[in-house]
Amino acid sequence: MKSVNCKKLRQKCGFNKELYVDPCGKSRGLAVWWLDSIDIEVLYKSKNIIHVLMESEGLTVPKLVSFVYGPPKEGDRRVVWDVLRRLATGIMVPWLALGDFNDLLSQSEKEGGNPRALRKILNFQSLLSDCSLIDLEFKGSKYTWCNKRGGALVRERIDRALGNIEFRNEFEHAVVFHVDLVGLDHHALVVDCCHSEDKAPRTFKFEANWVQHVDFLKVVDSGWREVAVSNVNSLLDLIQRLDVCRKRLMEWSRREFPNFRKLLISCAEN
Template sequence: MKLLSWNCQGLGRTLTVRNLKDLVRKNNPSIIFLMETKISSVRITRIRRNCGYNQDVYVEPIGLAGGLALWWAANSSLTVLFKSKNVIHAVRESASLKTPKFITFVYGPPKEGERRTTWNLVRSLSTNLVGSWLLVDDFNDLMSQAEKEGGNPRSMRKILNFQSLLSDCNVMDLEFKGSQFTWCNKRPGVVVRERLD
């Protein structure tokens, strides 16, 4: 099973759609999770069809913010059990032990108060699972100060809250390849880089 997860920061631009199509062509994922789509499901449905996926679930953006899209091929046997502004929780029927039974897709809200609510939702989902679980995310959070460069240090309270979520859910962070940091503020002056999630 190949899975593509991308915080596309708006799916309304031609270049973003072209990049998405290139990623799909090169990687042929069976499941795609898009965050911060910022456009309606009607517009996203056309893009999904052009990418060759026939199953979907959406969470509409609020104004010009947020929005989630989950696409999968018919042979992926995915059933969505729950969806909210920041979480889509699904079960996948497969005879293979190499693929997870449950998959939870999370987009961590940028605002701390909303993030705490989302973390509690993820915790509650984790307590009722029987079988393997994959948590696919853009948590918008840091596990340690080493995951940030520039600007003010991250509050230890926030770091500990995030670490507590991962511990409570009994999940581990998978290694990654590529740049040490996954986000940059792209502002002249004080450059801030972070490895979010």
């Protein structure tokens, strides 16, 4: 996708600022979008790496972030890994490197197909060692890519986020989430630098038995109409309406489908 088309998508997603490296043919394009609350200074950019200095007054962010796309061919990856090694020289601040590395750290990160050549695994392990980078903890699917070929299915963990010691010390609770995107062959990576299990919101789950209730459609319709249409950002309107519907359904469910186990315990205690 050319940067001119990315701009339209960026606006719909609500980001204010952008940086692009246009693709060569149909691959290797890179895009970075960010909000006004973050300041970014580009230190290095190529068709495979965007390396930036990041600062924010209102948010706690890593000092350095590298957005990486590892070339599919081993020889090309070696060249890009050497660039990362040079960028890593002398870094003494929190550094986060993430993206599609197209490489594995062990055979256990692949399912199906031929085993990954040992030299490739050792080369990638060597990169992490030379750059003092650590594979960050993740939640979600074990694999981040799938060839979607049915009987010849291959799955691999080639997308990842890495951090140096300084990053781990400052963001000790950082967690990477592998988010499944319907229709795509890669999972998205969401890096929560300050993750807290205690503060994690309860996951919304749609209950199939709701639709049998006489008031279900009324609750959805009421929540949908609660948000005024802006006619400026249709995607934002949709997100806000879905969020309100979610809240109204949860409130309604607590009234119409109470937790009978808790009620029984409460009655027994009284």
